[in-house]
Amino acid sequence: MQHMHPKMQYTYVGIDSHRQTHTAVFLNCFYEKLGELVVSSTPSDFEPFFKKAEKFLLPYTTFCFAFEDISLYGRSLVKFLISKEQLIKHTNANLVASERKSRNDLQKTDSVDAECCARVVLSQFEKCPTITKVDDKHWILKTLVAHRQSLSKTGTKLKNQLHQLVFDNYPTYHTFFGHIDTKTALAFFETYPSPAHLKSATLEELTIFILDVSKGSIKADKANHIWESVQNDGVEASEYQNIHDFTIQSAVRQLRSNIQEMADIEEKLENILAYFDYPLTTMKGVDTLTACRLVAEIGDIERFQSPASLARYAGIAPATYSSGETSIQYANKRGNRQLNTIFHQLAIVMISTRGKNKAVINPYFYDYYMKKIGEGKTKKQALKSLQRRLVNIIWGMMKHKEDYINPPIAFVVDDETGEIIEDETINDNQKAHLMKLQSTFK
Secondary structure (H helix, E strand, C coil): EEEEEEHHEEEEEEEECCCCEEEEEEEEECEEEEEEEEEEECHHHHHHHHHHHHHCCCCCCCEEECCCCCCCCHHHHHHHHHCCCEEEEEHHHHHHHHHHHCCCCCCHHHHHHHHHHHHHHHHCCCCCCCCCCCCHHHHHHHHHHHHHHHHHHHHHHHHHHHHHHHHHEEEHHHHHCCCCCHHHHHHHHHHHHCCCHHHHCCHHHHHHHHHHHCCCCCCCHHHHHHHHHHHHHHHCCCCHHHHHHHHHHHHHHCCCCHHHHHHHHHHHHHHCCCCCCCHHHHCCCCHHHHHHHHHHHHHHHHHHHHHHHHHHHHHCCEEEEEEEEEEEECCCCCCCCHHHHHHHHHHHCCCEEEECCEEEECCHHHHHHHHHHHCCCHHHHHHHHHHHHHHHHHHHHHCCCCCCCCCCCEEECCCCCCEEEEECCHHHHHHHHHHHHHHHCC
């Protein structure tokens, strides 16, 4: 067996994972199906499954298991197989889908998906990453981030619902508070869901209530404004006013609970982020949630040997279409779309301005963005270039665990030219340091 081809050393097993069962399809190196097994997702059934699988193991070979899902339903089985010192490969979901389409078969079953998973590993063995461990730290972080995102969507729906409910009782409610989900706003609409509840109160009582709930951050004038608005709106109680008021109070309680749950999760995220020792939050514009989202989607930074590999994974590196003397680069629509979205949002944050003076959040990135615009790129293309630049920096910060050096916050944007104007408060040493960093950045 000394002259055996490398691919002939394995019996290939594609695994399609689901909540209750996993389907395994066995192939030889010639893409021939050897058999199929279905195993329960209960860990106690994994050992019997492994023993049954051995009857499909070809002579002089070892197993190569191929998983599309290693972090959700397939995670427990992957951990079991690692304990058995088995070779495990991770396949790209897009490649598995393409393999299934290439079969020109209308059927989509667990068996077909498992076989396609094995066929992808056979055809692209070296390109498929080998899984040697299941990192609980990344899994927990990703779970928390996903739950936080889900609560955020729920919170948006609850706020929109509350807007609709409150409007019938308070037509000018939008002038009461800046945001409907603040503590003061929620307390007001829960205590006074309709003007009928204010009839039994006095202006003095409302003023004390507003000052107490807001801890003095909202002035007494706000109570006067609410009182006058209610009188001018002239809203009368309806026949079923008590039921409508109950609905508003219920929506308030749900929204308040949602806000508290999100706050609790963000506290947990901050705690677990410390275990990774990635100084991502040293970059202004990257808060704890953004840093956690980046780490959750990127995973172990050691998987990426260079910023270019991370850019390809995120679908930020341009794809090339070449034929003869023609060569065209176009936007890559593949890759991890969640990670792509995070870098897109981060790029927008970095070139944004804040405050009345329109202070630039990061002059380095803004200058780079404007430079690309000056080179003839569209805003969309310039933003994509900035995303690619951010990939380089994020990769370096995670790989080498280095802090980001932020520019001084003393820059504003000229409304007419779009150029950055230096503030006189920056001293000569700060200017020299800034220019040095800018030259390095470019």
